[in-house]
Amino acid sequence: MPQPQPTPTRPPQTAAAVQLDAVTKHFPNGPDVTVALDAVTLTIAPGTFTAVMGPSGSGKSTFLNCAAGLERPTSGTVRIAGRDLGALRPDDVTRVRRDHVGFVFQGYDLVPHLTVAENVALPVTLAGRHVAAGRVRSLLGSVGLDGLQRRLPAELSGGQAQRVAIARALVTEPDVVFADEPTGALDVRAAEQVLTLLRSAVDDLGRTLVLVTHDPRAAERADEVVFLADGRVQDRLPRSGAHEIASRLLDLGR
Numbered sequence: 001m002p003q004p005q006p007t008p009t010r011p012p013q014t015a016a017a018v019q020l021d022a023v024t025k026h027f028p029n030g031p032d033v034t035v036a037l038d039a040v041t042l043t044i045a046p047g048t049f050t051a052v053m054g055p056s057g058s059g060k061s062t063f064l065n066c067a068a069g070l071e072r073p074t075s076g077t078v079r080i081a082g083r084d085l086g087a088l089r090p091d092d093v094t095r096v097r098r099d100h101v102g103f104v105f106q107g108y109d110l111v112p113h114l115t116v117a118e119n120v121a122l123p124v125t126l127a128g129r130h131v132a133a134g135r136v137r138s139l140l141g142s143v144g145l146d147g148l149q150r151r152l153p154a155e156l157s158g159g160q161a162q163r164v165a166i167a168r169a170l171v172t173e174p175d176v177v178f179a180d181e182p183t184g185a186l187d188v189r190a191a192e193q194v195l196t197l198l199r200s201a202v203d204d205l206g207r208t209l210v211l212v213t214h215d216p217r218a219a220e221r222a223d224e225v226v227f228l229a230d231g232r233v234q235d236r237l238p239r240s241g242a243h244e245i246a247s248r249l250l251d252l253g254r
Helices: 060-066 090-100 116-126 134-141 160-168 187-204 241-253
Strands: 018-029 032-044 049-055 073-082 101-105 177-181 208-212 224-228 232-236
Touching: 018 060, 018 177, 032 060, 032 073, 032 187, 049 060, 049 134, 049 187, 060 073, 060 177, 060 208, 090 101, 116 160, 134 160, 134 224, 160 177, 160 187, 160 208, 224 241, 232 241
Parallel strands: 049 208, 049 224, 101 177, 177 208
Antiparallel strands: 018 032, 018 073, 224 232
């Protein structure tokens, strides 16, 4: 009599989408060093939207680069989807970013000689895989760019280009999307459209979003705002209005 086959077990769900433990980052500065991050510990839960704010020089960009695996911290631990990036070889870190992370930058970073559809498919293409044309069309439709598949980036407005960048960030179905000042170069109307799309990626698609911004109107869309100053987490604020966020940021600047 055949033995029953064991039921496949699903991999355990990680308790954190992104986990930083005592992360410090130093940069050489002549005979001295600049401490960009100073023992930052932060847990970001899956399916949440976290905004990171702080005065100029507070360490926001360094935080994003370390949290996303773009830079290795001087000390401390960074985990994405449960993977300790410090324990991995550089090629394996690249694979973690490719498979688990999406990026949206202020400057869009679209390849000028590729069409909209080719730009969206680029992360999958670079991984040596094929993405169905229907998948790309569906993503472009979801960001309001139906019919623009064959256009080049130069033929797009800033808001349209950023929506292409969002579709590109989502094409691999990443666990985490890191966005670095994604509305900084946009007018108010285009910025609102981009923020609505990013919020829907969390609410409708279950993605985790980490957004670095200086704009309280962007941060008020987040579930939590984390304030950095002097490379340290100085404060955390649950979902709040732009006025309260701006007031807290002004206090830090003082």
